[in-house]
Amino acid sequence: MSRDFKxxxxxxxxxxxxxxxxxxxxxxxxxxxxxxxxxxFVKIIxxxxxxxxxxxxxxxxxxxxxxxxxxxxxxxxxxxxxxxKKVANWELxxxxxxxxxxxxxxxxxxxxxxxxxxxxxxVTATYTGCKExxxxxxxxxGNFDFLLNAQKIAQEVGLANEQRxxxxxxxxxxxxxxxxxxxxxxxxxxxxxxxxxxxSGLARKYEHERVTMELLxxxxxxxxxxxRTDKNNWKSEKDWVEYALNNPSHYGKGHVDLTLTDKNxxxxxxxxxxxxxxxxxKRTKLAYSIAPSQEELASKYSDKTSEKLYMFLWDMEAxxxxxxxxxxxxxxxxxxxxxxx
Ligand code: SF4
Numbered sequence: 001m002s003r004d005f006k007x008x009x010x011x012x013x014x015x016x017x018x019x020x021x022x023x024x025x026x027x028x029x030x031x032x033x034x035x036x037x038x039x040x041f042v043k044i045i046x047x048x049x050x051x052x053x054x055x056x057x058x059x060x061x062x063x064x065x066x067x068x069x070x071x072x073x074x075x076x077x078x079x080x081x082x083x084x085k086k087v088a089n090w091e092l093x094x095x096x097x098x099x100x101x102x103x104x105x106x107x108x109x110x111x112x113x114x115x116x117x118x119x120x121x122x123v124t125a126t127y128t129g130c131k132e133x134x135x136x137x138x139x140x141x142g143n144f145d146f147l148l149n150a151q152k153i154a155q156e157v158g159l160a161n162e163q164r165x166x167x168x169x170x171x172x173x174x175x176x177x178x179x180x181x182x183x184x185x186x187x188x189x190x191x192x193x194x195x196x197x198x199x200s201g202l203a204r205k206y207e208h209e210r211v212t213m214e215l216l217x218x219x220x221x222x223x224x225x226x227x228r229t230d231k232n233n234w235k236s237e238k239d240w241v242e243y244a245l246n247n248p249s250h251y252g253k254g255h256v257d258l259t260l261t262d263k264n265x266x267x268x269x270x271x272x273x274x275x276x277x278x279x280x281x282k283r284t285k286l287a288y289s290i291a292p293s294q295e296e297l298a299s300k301y302s303d304k305t306s307e308k309l310y311m312f313l314w315d316m317e318a319x320x321x322x323x324x325x326x327x328x329x330x331x332x333x334x335x336x337x338x339x340x341x
Pocket of ligand 1: 019020021022023025026027028029068
């Protein structure tokens with residue numbers, strides 16, 4: 001049985017906020033940098049906000065995503081903050097350090113203060129292992145030290161700190177050492193959580209790094225204490241098979257994805273909101289109608305003995321889809337579906 005899809009809104013994505021790195025596991029590597037202006041991106045978002053208001057579409061969600069670094073012009077970040085408030089009543093307070101280029105302490109201080117003045121409240125750094133191991137994953141020598149120092153400077157200027165730690169087989173071996181270093185810095189950390197790679201983007205190449213529940217449960221108490229609170233919902237592939245066979249699909253409805261590129265932006269600007277939505281819904285429905293059902297993927301393309309852990313059904317299904325596509329190389333707009341997250 002093929003899948004149906006019901007549209008609940010639109011998510012508009014750009015690659016405007018460039019990332020300074022090339023992490024080996026980057027999960028958004030498909031977002032290519034673009035040359036069009038921020039103003040053109042904003043105009044399209046505003047058109048959809050207006051469309052929603054004009055047509056009184058209370059349940060139609062407009063969302064957007066503009067890259068990870070927030071290393072854009074301060075006026076642009078301010079505009080993003082206003083737009084988030086408008087479309088989702090959400091306050092953008094976070095500064096992700098992941099994509100930020102290395103810079104001197106003075107320049108970084110200034111970078112922080114400018115953002116703090118318009119409402120940024122906290123910084124988040126993501127570590128994948130300790131020192132050299134982190135730099136190996138990040139592919140930039142000295143990135144571990146830069147992140148740690150950036151968190152100290154954030155504290156000095158009055159920004160709060162959060163830490164995320166990615167769990168792989170190799171980073172788990174390093175975890176005690178990493179926690180020692182993070183604790184020794186005397187940074188006040190209001191949240192520190194550890195979680196797995198999603199099965200998406202380049203991270204799909206590192207299945208040999210995927211851990212099992214048994215391995216997680218064997219770690220020292222201090223490591224177990226920082227697992228993200230949804231750990232109880234993480235499942236082995238074996239358990240996801242059972243779940244998928246006994247539960248309806250979660251992905252029968254959702255937003256359509258509009259990814260703005262240098263190639264399509266002119267065409268999108270010339271189309272009405274109705275035309276854009278109609279086109280995306282048609283293509284998304286087609287992609288889902290071609291995709292095998294959840295039951296078919298779970299029963300035929302899973303490894304029913306695998307103890308490797310996945311956090312969500314969508315990343316589990318993306319792996320099953322990869323196996324399916326090896327046998328059945330169909331022409332399929334994967335990026336419009338949850339298989340392409
Ligand atoms: S910092 Fe984030 S966005 Fe940039 S390459 Fe690494 S994982 Fe990808």
